[in-house]
Every structure is written in structure tokens, then in C-alpha cells.
Amino acid sequence: MKIFLLGFMGAGKSYWGKQLADHWQLPYYDLDEVIVEAEEMAISDIFATKGEDYFREKESSLLRELSRQDNFLISCGGGTPCFQDNMDFMNEHGITIWINPSLEAMVERLQRKKHKRPLIQDLDDEDLLDFVEKKMAERRPFYEQSMHIISSDNISLDTFTKNIENA
Numbered sequence: 001m002k003i004f005l006l007g008f009m010g011a012g013k014s015y016w017g018k019q020l021a022d023h024w025q026l027p028y029y030d031l032d033e034v035i036v037e038a039e040e041m042a043i044s045d046i047f048a049t050k051g052e053d054y055f056r057e058k059e060s061s062l063l064r065e066l067s068r069q070d071n072f073l074i075s076c077g078g079g080t081p082c083f084q085d086n087m088d089f090m091n092e093h094g095i096t097i098w099i100n101p102s103l104e105a106m107v108e109r110l111q112r113k114k115h116k117r118p119l120i121q122d123l124d125d126e127d128l129l130d131f132v133e134k135k136m137a138e139r140r141p142f143y144e145q146s147m148h149i150i151s152s153d154n155i156s157l158d159t160f161t162k163n164i165e166n167a
């Protein structure tokens with residue numbers, strides 16, 4: 001089983017990833033953490049010193065490297081499906097799940113965790129909402145190509161997994 005968790009920043013990819021991997025007994029990878037380990041640098045430092053293009057190259061190549069395994073669950077970064085041909089690659093190599101809570105829920109979560117995310121770290125609360133609306137509109141066509149969608153702000157692990165298993 002090869003599973004990719006997708007969705008916007010703050011959707012809960014990292015939050016759900018470990019729980020779902022435990023449930024389905026799969027090796028778990030958070031793609032951002034894999035990049036941090038490989039680069040020995042925080043995501044915001046990679047963006048600041050090496051630039052976003054460098055980050056996207058690393059993200060795509062590590063996604064492909066991890067995907068050579070037979071079984072895994074990967075929590076992607078919010079931008080992963082939207083660069084290179086990553087979305088097609090994931091749909092060809094595994095099961096894609098889009099975690100898609102309300103914009104309000106994501107913005108509220110992101111307000112508390114801005115510093116770790118270089119794309120939003122300098123935005124005040126008003127600009128953050130504006131950014132999330134615009135970026136989501138840009139990225140939605142990629143996320144929409146996912147095989148499964150979970151659109152709920154509050155869902156139990158049991159409901160989440162049954163939704164996927166019974167689809």
C-alpha cells in the first residue's frame with residue numbers, strides 16, 4: 001500500500017499522517033522532515049539561503065526516492081502536488097488523499113504556527129486570510145485530482161479510515 005496525504009498548509013497532513021500510518025501499519029514519512037534531515041537545515045532556512053526552486057527540486061527528488069518502497073504513507077508538503085509532475089507521479093504510484101478542511105480552520109491553525117512556514121511567516125492575520133484564499137484557488141486544480149477527499153474540520157480516526165476503506 002502506497003499512500004500520499006495532500007492538502008494546503010494547515011490541513012492536517014502531518015497531524016493525521018502518523019495516526020493513519022499506525023492504523024494501516026505502514027512506514028511513515030513526513031516529506032518536510034525528510035528534507036530537513038537530508039539538508040540538515042530547517043525549511044525556513046532552506047528557503048532563505050538556497051531559495052524556493054532548490055527546495056522544490058529536493059522535494060520532488062525525495063518524493064521519488066521514498067516512493068520506490070513497496071509500502072508507505074507520506075505526508076506531503078502543501079506545495080508538493082503543484083510542482084513538476086508530482087501530482088501525476090503520485091496518482092500513478094499510489095493512493096492520493098486530499099485533506100480539505102474549511103479555509104477558516106486552516107487559517108486559525110496557521111496563525112499559531114506561522115514561523116515554521118516560510119511562505120506565510122511575514123504575513124499579519126488579515127494578509128494571511130487573503131494569501132490562503134488566493135493560493136488555495138491556484139492550488140485547488142492540483143488537489144482536485146486526488147483519488148479521495150476528506151472535507152471535514154473535525155473527524156475521528158475511525159471515520160477517516162472507514163471513509164477511505166469503504167470508498
Ligand SMILES: Nc1ncnc2c1ncn2[C@@H]1O[C@H](COP(=O)(O)OP(=O)(O)O)[C@@H](O)[C@H]1O
Nearest residue numbers: 008009010011012013014015016109113153154
Ligand atoms: N484535525 C485536527 N484537529 C486538531 N488539530 C489539528 C487538526 N489538524 C491539524 N491540527 C493542528 O493544526 C496544526 C497544523 O497541522 P499540520 O498537521 O502541521 O498541517 P499540515 O502538515 O497539513 O500543514 C498543528 O498544530 C496540528 O496539530
Ligand SMILES: O=C(O)C1=C[C@@H](OP(=O)(O)O)[C@@H](O)[C@H](O)C1
Nearest residue numbers: 008009010032077078079117118
Ligand atoms: O505549501 C507550501 O508550499 C509549503 C508547505 C509546507 O508544508 P506543510 O503543508 O506541511 O506546512 C512546506 O513544505 C513548505 O513550507 C512549503
Ligand SMILES: [Mg+2]
Nearest residue numbers: 013014032077
Ligand atoms: Mg506538514
